[in-house]
Amino acid sequence: MGRIGGTGMTDLLFYALSALAIWSGWRVFRVDSMIRATFALMVSFTSVGGIAVLMAADYIGVATVFMMAVEMMVMGLFMVMFMMNPAGLNPMQMVHQYKFSIAAGVLGFVGLATAVLLTNFPDNPLPENRDTLRDLGIELLGGSMLIFETAGVTLLATMVGAVALSSRRGRFGDSDAGAAPPGLHPGGEPAGRKVEKGGGHGGHGGHGGHQMNMEKTKQDSSDDPHKGHGNMSETEA
Amino acid sequence: MMTFALAFAILILVLALGIWFAAVLDGVFSRQLSGHGTAGLLAPFHASAVYLTQQRLRTEAPDQLNWFLSIAGYLSVAAIGLAVVPFGPDLAVIGLDTSVVFWGACESLIVVLVFLHGWSPNSPLSLIGAYRYVAIGLPIMLPSMFVLIAVAIPAQSLDLRDIVTSQETVWNVIRQPLGLPLFLLLGLSLTLRGPFDYADSDDLAGGTSAEDSGANRAGWQVARLAMLVGFSAVASTAFLGGYLGPVLPGFVWVIIKTLVVMAIVIGLSHLLVRLPVARMLGLIWKILLPISFLDLLWAGLVALA
Amino acid sequence: MTLTAILIVAAALFGIGLFGALSQKSFVMLMMGLEMMLNGTLLAAVGFWAFTLEGAPKGQLLAILVMAVMAVELAIGFALVVAVYRKREADVIEGIGTMKQ
Numbered sequence: 001m002g003r004i005g006g007t008g009m010t011d012l013l014f015y016a017l018s019a020l021a022i023w024s025g026w027r028v029f030r031v032d033s034m035i036r037a038t039f040a041l042m043v044s045f046t047s048v049g050g051i052a053v054l055m056a057a058d059y060i061g062v063a064t065v066f067m068m069a070v071e072m073m074v075m076g077l078f079m080v081m082f083m084m085n086p087a088g089l090n091p092m093q094m095v096h097q098y099k100f101s102i103a104a105g106v107l108g109f110v111g112l113a114t115a116v117l118l119t120n121f122p123d124n125p126l127p128e129n130r131d132t133l134r135d136l137g138i139e140l141l142g143g144s145m146l147i148f149e150t151a152g153v154t155l156l157a158t159m160v161g162a163v164a165l166s167s168r169r170g171r172f173g174d175s176d177a178g179a180a181p182p183g184l185h186p187g188g189e190p191a192g193r194k195v196e197k198g199g200g201h202g203g204h205g206g207h208g209g210h211q212m213n214m215e216k217t218k219q220d221s222s223d224d225p226h227k228g229h230g231n232m233s234e235t236e237a
Numbered sequence: 238m239m240t241f242a243l244a245f246a247i248l249i250l251v252l253a254l255g256i257w258f259a260a261v262l263d264g265v266f267s268r269q270l271s272g273h274g275t276a277g278l279l280a281p282f283h284a285s286a287v288y289l290t291q292q293r294l295r296t297e298a299p300d301q302l303n304w305f306l307s308i309a310g311y312l313s314v315a316a317i318g319l320a321v322v323p324f325g326p327d328l329a330v331i332g333l334d335t336s337v338v339f340w341g342a343c344e345s346l347i348v349v350l351v352f353l354h355g356w357s358p359n360s361p362l363s364l365i366g367a368y369r370y371v372a373i374g375l376p377i378m379l380p381s382m383f384v385l386i387a388v389a390i391p392a393q394s395l396d397l398r399d400i401v402t403s404q405e406t407v408w409n410v411i412r413q414p415l416g417l418p419l420f421l422l423l424g425l426s427l428t429l430r431g432p433f434d435y436a437d438s439d440d441l442a443g444g445t446s447a448e449d450s451g452a453n454r455a456g457w458q459v460a461r462l463a464m465l466v467g468f469s470a471v472a473s474t475a476f477l478g479g480y481l482g483p484v485l486p487g488f489v490w491v492i493i494k495t496l497v498v499m500a501i502v503i504g505l506s507h508l509l510v511r512l513p514v515a516r517m518l519g520l521i522w523k524i525l526l527p528i529s530f531l532d533l534l535w536a537g538l539v540a541l542a
Numbered sequence: 543m544t545l546t547a548i549l550i551v552a553a554a555l556f557g558i559g560l561f562g563a564l565s566q567k568s569f570v571m572l573m574m575g576l577e578m579m580l581n582g583t584l585l586a587a588v589g590f591w592a593f594t595l596e597g598a599p600k601g602q603l604l605a606i607l608v609m610a611v612m613a614v615e616l617a618i619g620f621a622l623v624v625a626v627y628r629k630r631e632a633d634v635i636e637g638i639g640t641m642k643q
Contacts, residue, residue: 007543014543018551021585025558025578029566033300035356041574042349044555048585051551052605054543055592059395060605062338064584067609069345070378071577071616073352073371078620079570082633087359089298095565096636105561112553121545126597133334133395139599140606147603151610158614165621 010054017054021047032088034079042072056126059133244330247488248319251495255466256459257281259499266507285455293451296358304357308453310350311460318343319467322474323398325487336397337385340471344381347427347464348374351436354457355445366444369514370436374426376521377433380529381423384416387529387536388475397471401479410476412539415532417476419525424468424502428461431506435514469498548589555582567634569623576619577612584608 024043031037045068053061095101126132140148260281268276275283320330321339333339348371355367389395391412392403400409410417426433437444446457473479473494480487512520559578566572584605591601623633632638 011543014547018547021581022551022554022558025555025581028574028578029558029562029571034570035300035353036303037571037574039303039349039353041577044578045581048555048581051548051585052588055548055588056597057588057592057602057605058333058335059338060584060588060602060609062333062335062342063606064609066338066342066345067613069342069349070375071613073345073349073375074620075570075574075577075616076352077368077371078623082570082623082627083568087298087300094567094571094634096567098565101561101564104564105557108560109553109557112556113550116546116549116553122594124594124596126592130597131334132597132599132602135597135599136602136606139603144600144603147607151607154614155610158617162617162621165618166624 014051014054017047017050020044021051032085034083034085034088035076036088038072038076038079041075042068045072056130056132059136240328241330244324244328247324247328248316248330251324251470251488251492252316252319252463252466254492255469255495255499256462258496259462259465259503260284262500262503263507266503270507285459288455288458289452291451291454293453294448296360296448299359299448300353300357303353304453307350307354307357308456308460311347311354312456312463314343314346314350315460315463315467318464319470321397322467322470322491323401323479324491325480326402327398328480328487329398332398333396335395337389337395337400340385340397341378341382343467344378344423344427345375348378351429351445355436358448360448362441362443362447363445366436366438366441366447369438369441370429370445372514373433373435373517373521376518376526377423377426380419380521380525383526383529383533384413384419385475387413387416387533390533390536390540397474397479400475401481404478405481408476408478413476413532413536415528415535417472419529419532420472420476421498421502421505422525424465424472424498425506425509427468428465428502428506430461430465430502432509432511432517434506434511435517438511465499465502466495469495469502472498545589545593548593549586552582552586552589555579555585557582567636569619569626569633569635572635573616573619573623576615580608580612580615584612 021044024040024047027040028037028044031040046065049061049064049068051061052064261276261278264274264276264280267274274280317331318340321333321336323329323332329336331339351370351374352367355363355365355370357363388400388409391409392400394400422433425431429436435444437446441447443449446454449457470491473491477494477498478490479494480491482490482493485493511517556579559575559580559582562575562578563572564575566575587601587605587608591597591605595601626632626638630638
C-alpha cells in the first residue's frame with residue numbers, strides 16, 4: 001500500500017483526493033450549468049478511482065475512471081436533451097423539498113459517521129507485494145465465475161431492455177411522438193418556436209407578406225437604416 | 238529517480254520530434270492532394286507563429302473554463318498516454334500493472350474532452366461536431382479494447398512492458414493480423430482525422446474548432462498531433478515490438494516505429510473517405526466489433542493450443 | 543489513511559448523494575444523486591477490502607459488481623426517462639404525480 005514513496009506522500013494524496021471528491025460532489029448540485037454538473041460528478045468519480053489506486057486496487061481505480069468518463073458523457077447528452085436550461089444561462093429553480101433533503105443528507109452523513117466512529121473494525125490489512133490484479137482475474141473466472149456470468153447476462157438484458165424501451169416503434173408510442181418540448185408549466189403549450197403549417201398557405205402568405213414587407217420598409221427605414229437597406233434590397237431583387 | 242528523469246527526457250524528445258514530423262507530413266499530403274497549404278520543414282513553426290499572434294476571438298456566453306480545460310486536458314491526456322509506453326526494459330515514465338486499462342481510460346477521457354471543446358463555444362456547428370463525435374468515438378473504443386486484450390493474452394499481463402517482452406519471438410502484428418488495422422482506426426478517431434473526422438470536419442466549417450482562434454487554435458492543433466504521437470507509440474509498442482530491435486538502443490527503435498505508424502495513420506487520414514455518421518455507426522457496430530471479437534477468439538485459440 | 547477516514551469520506555459522498563436524490567426536480571439530476579450514493583458505496587467497499595479482508599479477492603469482486611450496478615441503473619434509468627417523456631411529456635418529477643390525491 002505504501003506504493004507511492006512512503007506513507008506520508010500517500011496520506012497527503014489521500015487527503016487531497018478526498019477533498020476533491022467531496023467538493024466536486026457538492027458542486028454537482030450547486031452549479032447552474034448542467035454540463036458542468038455532469039463533469040463535476042466525473043471529477044468526483046475520478047478522485048475516488050485515484051483513492052482506490054492508492055489502496056493498491058489498481059484495476060478498480062482505473063476501471064472506475066474509464067467507466068465513469070463514458071457514463072458521464074452519456075449522461076451529459078441526456079442532460080442536454082431533457083433539461084430546459086442545460087448551460088445555465090437562465091436562472092432556474094430546480095429543487096423541491098430543499099430543507100428536508102438537506103436535513104436528510106446531513107442526518108445520513110452523521111448517522112453513518114457515528115456508526116463508523118463507534119465500531120471496532122478488525123485489522124487485517126492488505127499484505128505488501130500481493131498481486132491484486134492476478135487475484136482479481138483468477139477470482140473472476142474461477143471461484144466467482146457464476147456471479148460474473150450472471151452480471152454479464154444482466155448487462156445484456158439491460159441493453160435489450162433499454163433498446164426496447166426507447167426504440168423507434170417504442171412500447172409507448174412512436175419515437176417522434178414526444179418530440180415537442182414540454183410546456184413552461186405542466187400541461188401547458190409546448191415551449192419554443194411554433195412552426196407554421198401548410199405549403200399552400202405559405203404561397204398566399206408570400207404575396208401578402210410581400211406587400212407587408214413593402215409597407216414595413218417605409219416604416220422601418222426611418223428608425224433602423226440597416227434593416228431598411230436589407231429589406232429594400234430584398235424586395236428589389 | 239535517474240530512470241524516471243531519463244524516461245521523461247525521452248518522452249519530451251519523442252513528443253517534440255513527433256509533433257513536428259506529423260505537421261510536416263500533413264503539409265506534404267495536403268499539398269500533394271489539393272495544392273493548398275505550405276509544405277516545408279519550417280512550415281509548422283510559421284503556422285504556429287501566425288496562430289499565436291492572432292487575436293483570440295470570443296463567442297457569446299462561452300464556457301470559458303471548459304474551453305481552456307478541454308484544450309489543456311487533451312494535451313495532458315496525450316502526454317499521459319505516451320507516458321505509459323516503455324522506452325526500454327523497465328524504462329517507462331509511468332509504470333503500471335494495468336497500463337492497457339489506463340490507456341483505455343485515456344481514450345474515454347478524450348471523448349469527454351472533445352465534447353467539452355465543442356460545447357464550450359456555445360455555437361451550433363461546434364455542438365453538432367461534438368455530438369457527431371460522441372456517437373462515433375464511444376463505440377470505436379470497443380474494438381480497440383478487445384484488440385488490446387487480444388495482445389495481452391500471450392503476455393499474460395495487462396502491462397505494456399510485459400507485452401513488449403512477449404514479442405521477443407515474433408511481433409504481434411504477425412501473429413494477430415487483425416489487430417493493427419483495427420487499432421489504426423482507433424487512432425484515426427482519437428486524433429480526429431480522416432474518415433473519423435466528425436468533430437472537426439470541413440462540412441461543419443471546422444466543427445468543434447470552428448470558433449477557435451489564436452492561441453486556442455494552436456493549442457488544439459498541437460494537442461491533436463501530440464495525441465497522434467502518443468497513439469502511434471502505443472500502437473508500435475503493442476504490435477510492432479516497441480523497443481526491441483538489433484543494433485540501435487531501445488528508444489531509437491521506439492522513435493522509428495512510432496514515426497512509421499504515424500506516417501501510415503497520416504496517409505490513411507488523407508486518403509480514406511469519410512462516411513455519413515449513420516453509415517459509420519452501422520459499420521462500427523455491425524462489422525468492426527465482430528471482427529474484433531474474431532481477433533480476440535483467434536488470440537485465445539492460439540494461446541490455448 | 544485509515545479505514546475510519548476512508549469510511550467517513552464515503553459517508554460524506556453518500557450524504558451528498560442522498561441530498562441530491564431527494565432535492566432535485568429533474569429526472570437526470572435525480573440519477574446523478576443515485577450515482578453519487580453508489581460512488582460512496584464503491585469507496586467503502588474498496589476500503590473494507592483493503593483494510594479488513596487481507597486482500598481477499600471477493601472484496602474486489604464486490605467493487606466490480608457495484609460498478610456493474612451503476613451501469614445497469616444508468617441504462618435502464620435513462621430508457622425509462624425517455625419512455626416517460628414520450629408518454630407524458632414530463633421531464634420533472636412533478637410531471638408524473640398521477641397517483642397524488
